[in-house]
Ligand SMILES: NC(=O)C1=CN([C@@H]2O[C@H](COP(=O)(O)OP(=O)(O)OC[C@H]3O[C@@H](n4cnc5c(N)ncnc54)[C@H](OP(=O)(O)O)[C@@H]3O)[C@@H](O)[C@H]2O)C=CC1
């Protein structure tokens with residue numbers, strides 16, 4: 021099976037490392053320097069302190085046709101517009117799986133000229149140490165749900181799923197993404213603003229209250245059907261990833277843009293549609309946007 025991975029970041033490198041033992045994998049990077057490095061020196065995967073080198077093929081995206089049975093699109097939300105243009109121009113077949121956190125990408129998917137489109141969530145923790153090195157910091161799974169078309173080549177992913185790197189299929193894409201959205205909408209902005217690891221949100225009494233206030237607002241804005249289940253999921257993830265710094269906190273610490281627009285921006289927009297006020301979400305969104313691109317000393 022041929023796998024194309026668009027984006028050589030933490031998640032792109034992680035998927036490449038695991039699937040290359042059973043599939044023909046090509047990573048399509050944004051920068052030619054990264055593709056050259058991966059081709060010359062291989063991908064370095066670190067897990068539990070052990071490292072292994074995985075020989076890999078990489079190309080800079082946007083120079084020649086990209087071919088695969090399944091493409092995983094692993095760029096961040098803010099690069100999605102360009103990624104869709106890239107896919108339309110340089111692919112002419114294959115199924116697409118979009119693995120972004122948040123919901124911003126969903127409205128862009130109708131612009132993709134493809135027969136089979138799926139979305140998914142990633143429960144692994146992955147950290148890109150340099151352009152060829154990824155550390156697998158938290159073992160989880162990838163869940164995929166069909167967004168448009170029929171499952172076609174996606175079914176083959178079940179054959180390459182393993183206990184080390186499970187890939188599962190869900191029926192309802194909206195539910196799959198909403199469940200993850202709520203987790204990210206609560207944990208990410210709070211940890212980013214308070215500058216604490218995920219576990220602190222459930223350990224510190226005052227932070228737990230902040231979390232509950234934010235969660236209540238999100239429940240109303242999204243009309244969540246089962247609040248208790250959603251609350252339990254958030255607490256479970258805070259506990260399971262207690263020492264992790266959320267991706268939003270890491271982005272701010274490193275002076276990068278965040279995915280806040282695709283996460284809280286979406287919740288705020290949904291609130292507006294329903295006439296639900298979302299002052300806490302707006303407060304946090306402004307706080308995070310104000311900190312973007314500065315690093316914490318800026
Ligand atoms: N890391 C994690 O543990 C988790 C991440 N996710 C989600 O997965 C998604 C990806 O995250 P992550 O891998 O951490 O992000 P990274 O920033 O590490 O990787 C994104 C990659 O996309 C590349 N890229 C951007 N535009 C293009 C383009 N036009 N063509 C080819 N490549 C491009 C970037 O290249 P360049 O380096 O040149 O800018 C970068 O390497 C996000 O939505 C995130 O929320 C979900 C769960 C866990």
Ligand SMILES: CC(C)(CO)C(=O)C(=O)O
Nearest residue numbers: 207261264265266267268
């Ligand atoms: C689940 C969580 C909050 C883990 O850190 C995450 O997805 C993120 O940091 O973006």
